Amino acid sequence: MTGTIHSLWTTAADSATPLDKIPTPKIEYAQLSPVLIVFGAAVLGILVEALLPRRSRYIAQLGVSVTGLAAAFAAIVALAADGYASAKSHIAAMGAVAVDGPALFLQGTIVLVALVAAFTFAERRLDPLAHGRRVDSFAAQGSTVPGSEQEKRAVRAGFTTTEVFPLLLFAVGGMMIFPAANDLLTLFVSLEVFSLPLYLLCALARRHRLLSQEAAVKYFLLGAFSSAILLFGVALLYGYAGTISYGGIADVISGTAKMTPALANTTANDSLLLIGGAMVVVGLLFKVAAVPFHMWTPDVYQGAPTPVTGFMAAATKVAAFGALLRLLYVVLPGIRWDWRPVMWGVAIATMVIGAIIAVTQTDVKRLLAYSSIAHAGFILAGVIALSPDGVSSVLFYLAAYSFVTLGAFAVVTLVRDAGGEATHLSRWAGLGRRSPLVAAVFAVFLLAFAGIPLTSGFAGKFAVFKAAAQGGAVPLVIIGVISSAIAAFFYIRVIVLMFFSEPQPGGPSVAVPSALTSTAIAAGVAVTLALGVAPQYFLDLAGKASVFVR
Amino acid sequence: MNPINYLYLSALLFTIGGAGVLVRRNAIIVFMCVELMLNACNLAFVTFARLHGNLDGQIIAFFTMVVAAAEVVVGLAIIVTFFRSRHSASVDDASLMKL
Numbered sequence: 164m165t166g167t168i169h170s171l172w173t174t175a176a177d178s179a180t181p182l183d184k185i186p187t188p189k190i191e192y193a194q195l196s197p198v199l200i201v202f203g204a205a206v207l208g209i210l211v212e213a214l215l216p217r218r219s220r221y222i223a224q225l226g227v228s229v230t231g232l233a234a235a236f237a238a239i240v241a242l243a244a245d246g247y248a249s250a251k252s253h254i255a256a257m258g259a260v261a262v263d264g265p266a267l268f269l270q271g272t273i274v275l276v277a278l279v280a281a282f283t284f285a286e287r288r289l290d291p292l293a294h295g296r297r298v299d300s301f302a303a304q305g306s307t308v309p310g311s312e313q314e315k316r317a318v319r320a321g322f323t324t325t326e327v328f329p330l331l332l333f334a335v336g337g338m339m340i341f342p343a344a345n346d347l348l349t350l351f352v353s354l355e356v357f358s359l360p361l362y363l364l365c366a367l368a369r370r371h372r373l374l375s376q377e378a379a380v381k382y383f384l385l386g387a388f389s390s391a392i393l394l395f396g397v398a399l400l401y402g403y404a405g406t407i408s409y410g411g412i413a414d415v416i417s418g419t420a421k422m423t424p425a426l427a428n429t430t431a432n433d434s435l436l437l438i439g440g441a442m443v444v445v446g447l448l449f450k451v452a453a454v455p456f457h458m459w460t461p462d463v464y465q466g467a468p469t470p471v472t473g474f475m476a477a478a479t480k481v482a483a484f485g486a487l488l489r490l491l492y493v494v495l496p497g498i499r500w501d502w503r504p505v506m507w508g509v510a511i512a513t514m515v516i517g518a519i520i521a522v523t524q525t526d527v528k529r530l531l532a533y534s535s536i537a538h539a540g541f542i543l544a545g546v547i548a549l550s551p552d553g554v555s556s557v558l559f560y561l562a563a564y565s566f567v568t569l570g571a572f573a574v575v576t577l578v579r580d581a582g583g584e585a586t587h588l589s590r591w592a593g594l595g596r597r598s599p600l601v602a603a604v605f606a607v608f609l610l611a612f613a614g615i616p617l618t619s620g621f622a623g624k625f626a627v628f629k630a631a632a633q634g635g636a637v638p639l640v641i642i643g644v645i646s647s648a649i650a651a652f653f654y655i656r657v658i659v660l661m662f663f664s665e666p667q668p669g670g671p672s673v674a675v676p677s678a679l680t681s682t683a684i685a686a687g688v689a690v691t692l693a694l695g696v697a698p699q700y701f702l703d704l705a706g707k708a709s710v711f712v713r
Numbered sequence: 714m715n716p717i718n719y720l721y722l723s724a725l726l727f728t729i730g731g732a733g734v735l736v737r738r739n740a741i742i743v744f745m746c747v748e749l750m751l752n753a754c755n756l757a758f759v760t761f762a763r764l765h766g767n768l769d770g771q772i773i774a775f776f777t778m779v780v781a782a783a784e785v786v787v788g789l790a791i792i793v794t795f796f797r798s799r800h801s802a803s804v805d806d807a808s809l810m811k812l
Contacts, residue, residue, distance in 0.1 A: 166787045177730055225730075260725075305794070306794060308794075309798050347771075347775055348769075348773050351776075351777075351780070352776060352780060355783065356783065356787050359783060359784065359787045362791060363787060363790070363791070364787075366791055366794060369778060373798060373799075374809055374810060376791070376794055376795045376798060377795070377807045377809055377810065378725070378810075379791045379795070380740060380791055380792065380795045380804070381807060383788055383791050383792075384734070384740065384743050384744065384747070384788075384804070387747045387788065388731075388734050388747055388785055389742065389752075391727075391730070391731075391747050391750035391754065392731075392750075393776065394750075394751060394754040395727055395750065395754045395757065397754075397773075398723075398754045398757035398761065398770075398773075399757070400721075401758065401761050401769065401770055401773070402757065402761035402764065402765075403767035405761075405764075405767060405769075406769065407769055409771070420775045423765075423766075425764055425765045425766060426765070428764070429761075429764065429765070458758065462810045465810055466810060490786050532799050534755075563767055682782070
């Protein structure tokens with residue numbers, strides 16, 4: 164064995180291989196264009212930050228972000244129309260990135276979510292004027308100490324953190340690669356590429372900076388911990404299979420790979436595979452906020468600036484579930500008898516605990532955080548189905564859920580009092596009397612979360628539970644329906660609070676947003692109703708996009 | 714020497730790091746423990762590369778180092794802003810959102 168290993172980096176003097184024999188990697192730029200466009204726009208955003216004067220950065224950044232994301236979406240649609248979602252699905256970039264139906268569908272969802280989120284990031288009408296200048300939800304200068312003289316000077320000078328747009332784009336780029344990653348190294352690197360900008364975005368709230376910084380510290384420490392766990396899992400899977408490509412590991416697990424003495428040695432012991440697979444799955448479950456890895460969610464969702472929370476809640480979930488689906492369906496179907504019971508338990512715990520703890524919440528953002536945990540459980544039920552229907556129902560649910568979440572958090576940014584957003588539930592009492600339109604829109608989102616017919620939530624839940632039942636998980640479906648009922652209780656409670664209780668004297672006012680947030684909320688309502696009234700077209704679309712390439 | 718011993722060392726380092734994350738109170742120390750876990754992963758990667766006789770694991774180790782460096786940049790920035798506003802880096806002080 165010593166001979167084989169040394170031949171990798173030493174060579175006999177007479178038979179030296181010339182350097183020009185090393186094959187050049189083949190990169191399919193056209194197939195990777197959506198991701199490349201987003202990263203290109205992000206780099207352009209950095210240049211804008213470095214080269215333009217402060218006053219013109221905001222418009223330039225918004226223009227670059229919106230154009231980049233729209234172009235990326237056009238590229239995704241073009242690839243899908245070209246057949247890359249079905250017949251021509253392909254593994255690009257030397258086996259690193261898959262270009263197939265689920266990848267394109269999820270990338271399209273993420274890009275649209277980010278486009279809408281960019282509008283909420285850019286909103287500048289909600290906060291009162293600071294020294295005659297309009298300001299957004301982000302700190303004047305992230306490095307200043309809250310309440311210090313330095314911060315006051317930054318506010319007086321009219322600084323704004325326009326860096327949030329490049330950070331958003333880098334996060335989007337990472338999220339787009341995450342569900343398409345076709346080897347474990349790409350999985351890990353893209354996880355970090357989208358996590359690091361999110362940690363920073365969490366720390367940048369203009370109001371309640373202390374809470375925001377606390378959220379960032381918690382998210383960062385726990386996120387880094389979970390990605391270290393994921394990386395050790397990657398190491399063990401690599402040790403088991405001797406390769407990091409998804410297809411290669413699946414071949415080794417199914418026993419169709421070519422045996423070498425080293426492979427015979429490492430595959431003799433299943434514990435490398437089981438522990439490694441479990442650790443990678445734990446890393447992903449942390450990102451989707453499944454119980455028992457959900458502890459960070461309420462604090463981070465509450466502390467982060469609300470536009471960031473909306474983006475994070477929607478897009479991270481899409482990306483992480485995409486990666487989880489590909490891992491379980493492409494790499495680990497060979498050991499499904501081992502992971503399915505565990506995922507059953509995780510799904511049940513997530514649905515039940517998310518729904519029950521949400522009932523006790525008194526803060527709107529925390530309530531939505533626990534509701535997102537419960538929804539992660541519903542989506543996991545579809546993941547467990549292990550069938551093409553399972554994939555398509557999860558894809559549909561993710562698209563439906565992400566727009567409802569974005570819209571709901573956009574509404575939360577509107578209800579304000581002197582201290583910024585009024586997120587305590589008691590402050591929302593009687594909102595329906597004072598601002599019927601805003602309350603009605605929020606009620607639509609809550610009904611969609613609860614899964615009432617004619618909203619996207621119903622179509623999504625129905626598809627997921629149907630797939631789970633057909634996959635033999637009837638008890639899981641029954642528990643899912645029960646926890647949906649528990650969850651419906653607290654959604655309806657908020658609606659009752661808004662419409663049937665007396666408004667508080669001196670209660671919060673509803674800020675009139677600019678066209679940016681209005682567009683975001685309108686997009687949320689439109690998608691919620693469209694996917695609820697006529698889900699079939701989108702279910703068919705998700706169904707067509709439900710085959711992984713290997 | 715049998716390369717398996719390096720795997721045991723790597724698992725031990727990973728466990729020390731993980732235990733440190735769970736029990737230590739200073740955010741900087743917690744973060745250093747995470748870095749220890751990443752380096753334990755690196756040791757496992759190069760050992761497995763040696764076992765299998767291919768270079769994938771060694772390449773991944775380089776990627777891990779770059780990612781860890783990027784994480785230090787972001788993490789220290791966050792911890793320093795946290796420290797400057799509270800004059801403490803203890804994670805026990807991060808409790809404003811407790812019910």
